[in-house]
Amino acid sequence: MLEHDVSLRPYNTFGIDVKARMLGRFASVVELRALLALPEVASAEKLILGGGSNLLFTKDFEGVVLKNEIRGLEVVDQDEAAETALVRAGAGESWHGLVQYALAQKLSGIENLSLIPGTVGAAPLQNIGAYGAELKDTFDRLEAVEISTGRLRTFTHEECGFGYRESVFKGPLRNQYIVTSVLLRLHRQARLNVSYGAIRTTLADMGIEADPTPQDVSEAVIRIRRSKLPDPAQIGNAGSFFKNPELSQASFDALKARYPDLPGYPVPGGVKVPAAWLIEQCGWKGRRLGYHGVHDQQALVLVNHGGAQGGDIRDLAHQIIASVREKFGVELHPEVNIM
Numbered sequence: 001m002l003e004h005d006v007s008l009r010p011y012n013t014f015g016i017d018v019k020a021r022m023l024g025r026f027a028s029v030v031e032l033r034a035l036l037a038l039p040e041v042a043s044a045e046k047l048i049l050g051g052g053s054n055l056l057f058t059k060d061f062e063g064v065v066l067k068n069e070i071r072g073l074e075v076v077d078q079d080e081a082a083e084t085a086l087v088r089a090g091a092g093e094s095w096h097g098l099v100q101y102a103l104a105q106k107l108s109g110i111e112n113l114s115l116i117p118g119t120v121g122a123a124p125l126q127n128i129g130a131y132g133a134e135l136k137d138t139f140d141r142l143e144a145v146e147i148s149t150g151r152l153r154t155f156t157h158e159e160c161g162f163g164y165r166e167s168v169f170k171g172p173l174r175n176q177y178i179v180t181s182v183l184l185r186l187h188r189q190a191r192l193n194v195s196y197g198a199i200r201t202t203l204a205d206m207g208i209e210a211d212p213t214p215q216d217v218s219e220a221v222i223r224i225r226r227s228k229l230p231d232p233a234q235i236g237n238a239g240s241f242f243k244n245p246e247l248s249q250a251s252f253d254a255l256k257a258r259y260p261d262l263p264g265y266p267v268p269g270g271v272k273v274p275a276a277w278l279i280e281q282c283g284w285k286g287r288r289l290g291y292h293g294v295h296d297q298q299a300l301v302l303v304n305h306g307g308a309q310g311g312d313i314r315d316l317a318h319q320i321i322a323s324v325r326e327k328f329g330v331e332l333h334p335e336v337n338i339m
């Protein structure tokens with residue numbers, strides 16, 4: 001159940017070749033508790049791994065990597081007449097697998113989140129989001145094991161403290177709980193969100209002018225993602241490397257006066273600007289430095305063309321942060337966890 005000196009290369013979508021001193025897999029709460037009770041695990045630093053799609057390893061990991069392989073997808077409440085259905089997913093299931101399961105059950109609510117890499121258990125940690133939807137829109141509750149006691153606890157929506165790419169599990173409760181299952185409240189009557197312009201134009205390209213189905217929206221999202229975001233199986237990456245910064249209205253107005261093309265989307269308390277735009281304006285888009293670089297279709301995505309070290313990508317991120325700060329006076333923050 002516990003392996004030693006394991007290459008983590010297959011376990012991170014950047015494809016960085018570092019080692020973990022120990023790696024333990026678990027497929028149930030019982031197996032997880034057994035692992036946590038091993039003395040060498042109890043005393044070691046722990047990293048809980050889902051799909052490894054939001055991680056950048058810069059060195060060997062001297063502790064224990066816990067690989068969540070808890071499976072299972074089910075509709076929990078079977079009332080066919082009800083407007084909604086509660087779906088429970090094991091944390092080790094692939095997120096996109098859950099989206100496909102929901103579509104097959106004719107349930108809507110997560111079609112905009114199609115093709116996001118990673119596992120179900122990692123989704124609430126950063127409240128995954130794309131094309132006008134976020135996990136928190138359909139999230140009901142999750143179950144998690146407390147690392148220090150092995151106790152199983154339920155977290156309600158409110159207790160998860162969701163924000164933009166944020167939750168309590170990235171903040172005050174970081175590394176204290178291991179998510180074992182997630183429950184979502186999905187709709188039996190399609191409630192589609194096609195507010196994002198690219199979804200509407202892609203649906204039109206697909207020849208769907210009226211009444212798209214959740215399946216159609218999923219297909220549109222998949223087309224958009226495939227056109228912009230590199231497939232980690234081909235080019236190592238972890239999706240957006242930085243979060244989109246939020247500026248106060250006054251800072252945004254001042255910047256907009258200097259750069260009239262600056263895009264911005266109103267959010268409570270200010271304006272969110274696309275980090276990709278700032279990075280592109282600094283001349284980084286499509287740049288390649290040896291084995292690593294910035295994706296040519298999406299400036300927010302850093303890539304490993306093969307053979308890059310994690311430290312190279314971290315250094316590139318620092319250079320990008322510095323040039324955006326210098327040109328625009330805006331501070332970028334990584335979305336990816338740098339280890």
Ligand code: EPU
Nearest residue numbers: 130131239240242243244263274276277280297298299300
């Ligand atoms: N843009 C550029 N240059 C580029 C790409 C984009 O200037 O190379 C500008 C354009 O103005 C464009 C705007 O940025 O209209 C927004 O671009 P896009 O729709 O691609 O979205 P994003 O803000 O770059 C965010 C999420 C993505 C998510 C998309 C779609 C974050 C950090 N990223 O990216 O999430 O898929 O919106 O909703 O919020 C991820 O988190 O890993 C991720 C891929």
